Amino acid sequence: MAADAGALEAGPPIRRARLRLSGFLWRHPWLKALGLLSPPLAAFLILYIGSLAVLLISSFWTANAFTAAIEHTWTLANYRLIFSTAQPYLHIAGLTLEMAAAVTLTDAILAFPLAFFMARLAGRRTTAMLFVMVLLPLWSSYLVRIYAWQTILAHDGAINWALNGLGLPDQNLAYTNTAMWIVFSYVWLPFMVLPVYAALERIPDSYIEASEDLGARGSRTFRSVILPLALPGLVAGSIFTFALTLGDYITPLLVGGTSSTLIGNVVYENVASNTPLAAAFATIPLLIMGVYLLIARRLGAFEAL
């Protein structure tokens, strides 16, 4: 601070003021922390956490059936409607969960061998190249990738062209739940590859050598050493594939059929006409993800991120 004091006497007034300010902040670090943290935190708490609170609260309101105006009276009517067996909502929630589970399983099966190859077999340059090849599709427009599948699955699209080329008959895949499953698995696949790769890459070679020295065959080493250590990565990847499927309505809208309605579609369709019902239905994936994240934390998925 000696140089500081010397500089204070020299220099133009503006510089002196600046020096005094930075010295003051240095002596009172809590003031600096407060100044740095309060704008982003306040904005975030008001805009986002506040919005989540509003979402929960408005799910207990109702909308007037004729005017769609919101009536601020507390009621469980929306939740009663959702859990009523006479309504389609429970079935839709079930279909959404099944789809999320199927997509997660498919992606795990597709991703694991690729991640294993990248992490343990390929050379450094190949790994770097494969890494970029997985990362770029992840970042390229998700809407465009769904649209690409719409054209590929269409009746005169690339799939049927390829099947005919192989002498096989046309498949009517477009606008079915199968199409929805394929496209979901496709768009979320990179989210599974990257965490599994990260987990596999961290396994020390010596663990595998030790297992072999103790007489384990390849399959035993895989079951008892590699798979348990890769599990946190698989769970971390499944958080993405699961949450993203639960929260999506574009894929069913563009490639699904008439029976491909998921939670997201119901929320989106009701957002203008019956906001409280949409809010109530949006809390279902929130609850599911809450439980899922708790389980994932116990399995060590957060350390794998």
Place this chain on the structure above:
Amino acid sequence: MTTRGSRISLAVWSGLVLAFLWIPLVVIALYAFNASNIQGWPITHWSFRWFRVAWDSDARGALELSLKVGAVATGSALVLGTMAAAAVARFRFFGRESISFLLVLPLALPGIITGMALNSALFTVWGLAPSMWTIVIGHATFCVVLVYNNVVARLRRTSASLIEASQDLGADGWQTFRFVVWPVLSTALVAGGLLAFALSFDEVIVTTFTAGAQATLPIWILDNIRQGQQLPVINVVAFFVVAVTVIPVALAQRVMRDSGIIRRGAAKVTEAVEAAEIPAV
């Protein structure tokens, strides 16, 4: 696990999965040059003419809105994310550990939740009218974490004594920022900003809940796909959007690598997974 047979089958499987990842992107890129206005495979005639038509279409207005929203959202995310990162990396305070968790929520929670929550709060409770600014609020909310993650990672790897040394040498706050903090942070800011822009440019779900009549480019694509209108123009726009979102990400990767921050494979993965946490929802 290292027998020849298993190596070969793993390599073949990896090749097939990569083909699965890339074929749709290649197909859509080729369709942009399809001369016909009928969407059939295989493509028989090639042409650039739809690029001209796309440039003259209403997609250009949507592009302008997307660029504006992306710029403002990225700018806000850079300022707010850097401030939060500096506070978390340099100070200890109650609740510090939960900041990262809080900031990642808008991306970790399903898109309809974030969209629905913002919709209820902005329009129903605060009575705002849908505008470019409500879209920006939504985008900035989930872009902050991208900048935050990059800057926090960078600050944790640089010593705080650099700043003290600068002050001891008589630098004022601005000089310390300009000559010490900025050179250390610049590549992290560029990378975080590029990722934030790419995410904003591509976002659909939250945007459909926070936009009114105005269309960003993804909303324009979605509306036109649903109405089955001007498919050749959609193809060109799709090709363009993929190029525009891929280039910033490739640049961000490069910037982070060349800055010497990522030295070993493991560190690179951490960085990439931090970046990937950030799905193009």
